[in-house]
Amino acid sequence: MHATFDLDRPANLAAAFALLKSEGAAALAGGTNLIVDMRAGRERPQRVVSLDRLEALRGIRQTGGQVSIGGRTTVTDLLLSPVIAKTAPALVESARLFAGQMVRNTATVAGNIACGSPAADLVPPLFALDAKLTLVSARGRRTRPIDSFFTGYKTDIRRPTELISRISWKAPTSRSCALFYKLARRKGDAITVVGVAVALDVDRGLCTRARVALGAVAPTVIHAREAEAILEGRPLTPELIDSAAESASAAARPIDDIRASAAYRRHGVRVLVRRLVTQAWERLA
Amino acid sequence: MxxxxxxxxxxxxxxxxxxxxxxxxxxxxxxxxxxxxxxxxxxxxxxxxxxxxxxxxxxxxxxxxxxxxxxxxxxxxxxxxxxxxxxxxxxxxLGSREAMHPLQRAFVERGAIQCGYCTPGLIVAAQSLLAKTPDPSEDDIRHGLSGNLCRCTGYAKVFEAIRDAASEMRGARRRR
CATH class of the missing domain: 3.10.20.30 (Beta-grasp domain)
Structure with a gap:
């Protein structure tokens, strides 16, 4: 690689925090973004702090109704975990369609979040789960909802000395359904054109909770808040679902780029929100 | 940014x-x-x-x-x-000239190689797949090879080779 930098492999979190304080330090987890960006000259850290020995950042746990996964959980770990299969099926679907095998084997959940890309596939399902992020640093820890983590295109509230140590969510009830769809040129190794995650809770014929999260159609992953409000508290009808889909499409702020036009993305949001909400509702009926 | x-x-x-x-x-x-x-x-x-x-x-x-x-x-x-x-x-x-790994042999026997540049990576990806999924479906193989590109042949013979090797490896496991 043309870039030059120092590399450390701290054996514990305290040592990692000390290293992350130094000028131009960058944390390295799976490396599937950072190493590519360093090679291309987009990132020029002076010191790379590899997290590969930090076992504290691994592990998938369920305690009662609460699920918590370490930031260094890989995409493949998600695919192999019975806890994830049971509590986060939409996340499993996004993990299945994530890049290629070797990237899935190393790319981490925290890395996918921290890269800040609006096309990060694990993020819409985590929005739909109302996931919380635990950020740790030498000064302590704070927990923030994932939907308040991003501040703009590839920007977020994480300080350079902080790590996303855990991602957690409440295990859904049996009266809920979550789905994810990735619209892309291919099923494997493709960057998302539109990613939609939908989660519905149903109780006595009413939709009691609706989440509609959109990927790759705005500077960050976003909630389609108005669409969610349209669906909540009502029995869902085709007309209501249509109007939620229309609202989600209006909430999207897509751009034209090499992968698709903004108009196509807006259309994709409309079609996919309608399709996923209908499927989720029918499954719960 | x-x-x-x-x-x-x-x-x-x-x-x-x-x-x-x-x-x-x-x-x-x-x-x-x-x-x-x-x-x-x-x-x-x-x-x-x-x-x-x-x-x-x-x-x-x-x-x-x-x-x-x-x-x-x-x-x-x-x-x-x-x-x-x-x-x-x-x-x-994975194997040697004298004792080839089933995947190495299957790739040769099925002619799942053209220029050969992608072959080592395909064999490694297939080994990683078969370690977790000894009897892979068509979809499993597709998923396992989603991070490998071949610009010569396409993948039909690669799939055949992986199926052959998987069946041989399952047989060997049963005999053990």
Missing amino acids: PKTKVLAKGKATAAARDRSIALRVNGRIVEVRTPPHRTLLEALRDAGFVEVKRGCEKGDCGACAVLVDGIAVDACLTMAWTAEGREIVTAAG
């Missing part, structure tokens, strides 16, 4: 700390002298493991795939220093 502060080019002066690292590759220890910013791909090729191919260098093509502790990774996206203390196996290390 870069997450690390972008420094003027000449200012990225992290002293290149060349260091000798001991890599365990195909069952033997290899000493490689390498600075901290070298990738595992570069270190392995410097050490003569040229079956590990340099392709896209961004995790799309899979030509550089190696097993690290039994899991297929792209060597171009792994730093050499972080591979220290781990068990690395390349496509050549």
